[in-house]
Amino acid sequence: MEEPRSIVAGYDGSAEAAAAIHWAAQQADLRDRPLHVVHVSIWPLLTHKLGPVPGVADSGLERSAQAILEEGVSRAQAAAPGLDVQATLLHGLPASYLAEISAGQEMVVVGSRGLGGFLGLLVGSVSLELAATASCPVAVIRPDLHPGGPVVVAVDASGSPTALADACALASAWQVKLTIVHVHHVPAGYAQQNGLDAEAAAGEVLHAALHRARTLAPYVQMEGRVLTDASVPHAILKASDDARMLVVGTQGHGFLRQTIGSTAHAVLHHARGPVLISRRGSGAHAP
Incomplete structure (x- = not known):
C-alpha cells in the first residue's frame, strides 16, 4: 500500500x-x-x-x-x-x-x-x-499572515495550470475567496501596437483560467482581474497586498530546471506575505 x-x-x-x-x-x-x-x-x-x-x-x-x-x-x-x-x-x-x-x-x-x-x-x-x-x-x-485574505494566483499566457491547481486546493481547504490575476504587460514608454488585440488576448487567458478554476474548486468564491503594468512582479505584488497566500508558477525546465524565472524570483524577494511556488518533478502529484 x-x-x-x-x-x-x-x-x-x-x-x-x-x-x-x-x-x-x-x-x-x-x-x-x-x-x-x-x-x-x-x-x-x-x-x-x-x-x-x-x-x-x-x-x-x-x-x-x-x-x-x-x-x-x-x-x-x-x-x-x-x-x-x-x-x-x-x-x-x-x-x-x-x-x-x-x-x-x-x-x-x-x-x-x-x-x-x-x-x-x-x-x-x-x-x-x-x-x-x-x-x-x-x-x-512569513509571520505577517493575513488570515482573512484571499488566495491570489498569478497566471501567465499558458494559464499556469500547476499554479492554478495549487491555488484552488488552498482556497478549497480554507474555504476562502480565490483571486486570479493575469498581467497585461505594457513596457513603460512603449507605444503598443495592436493594443486592442493584446487586451483581448489577456481577457481570454483570464476567462480560460476562471473556467478551469471553477471546475477544480466549484464551491469557492472567485474573481478574475486583468492587470496592466510595465512590471509584471509589481502588478502581482500590488494585487496580493492583503493575500492569505500568493501562488506563482516557475518557468524552470530542461537545462534551466534549476531556475524559477524573474517574476517568481522578484515575488519571493518582495512579497509581504506567504508565497507558494508551484513546482512539479518526477513522481509529483497534482492536488
Whole structure:
C-alpha cells in the first residue's frame, strides 16, 4: 500500500521557521496528511567537535541539533493536536536535503529567512534554492499572515495550470475567496501596437483560467482581474497586498530546471506575505 504523501517542513529554531511549522501543521491537518519535520544541522561542515562538553550534561552541538528538532515537533503538535508528525535530523546543507526529501511529497514548507546571526550570510538562500530545485510546491512562510485574505494566483499566457491547481486546493481547504490575476504587460514608454488585440488576448487567458478554476474548486468564491503594468512582479505584488497566500508558477525546465524565472524570483524577494511556488518533478502529484 502506498504511503500518503507528506507535507515536509524545515525547522531551524528561528522565529520564521516557527511560523512555517505552525502553518505546515495546520495545512497537513486540513489535508489529512502526515507532517514530516526536518532539521538539517550544518555544524558538521564547520567543526568535528559535536559531542558533549566533558562533565556538562545535555551539552554539545549534536544534542543542540536534536533539541531544535524536538522543539519543531512540539510546535507542530501544539498547532494541530493529534496530527501524525514524523521527525528527521540530518547533517549538511539544508536546501539540498529538503529538495531531495521533497520528491513525491505534497509540499515543502520553510520560513522566509534562515539561520540568522553570523550565519546570516545564508539568509534567504534555503527558500530561494528550494524554489528552484524542489520536486513539489514550495511554501515560503512569513509571520505577517493575513488570515482573512484571499488566495491570489498569478497566471501567465499558458494559464499556469500547476499554479492554478495549487491555488484552488488552498482556497478549497480554507474555504476562502480565490483571486486570479493575469498581467497585461505594457513596457513603460512603449507605444503598443495592436493594443486592442493584446487586451483581448489577456481577457481570454483570464476567462480560460476562471473556467478551469471553477471546475477544480466549484464551491469557492472567485474573481478574475486583468492587470496592466510595465512590471509584471509589481502588478502581482500590488494585487496580493492583503493575500492569505500568493501562488506563482516557475518557468524552470530542461537545462534551466534549476531556475524559477524573474517574476517568481522578484515575488519571493518582495512579497509581504506567504508565497507558494508551484513546482512539479518526477513522481509529483497534482492536488
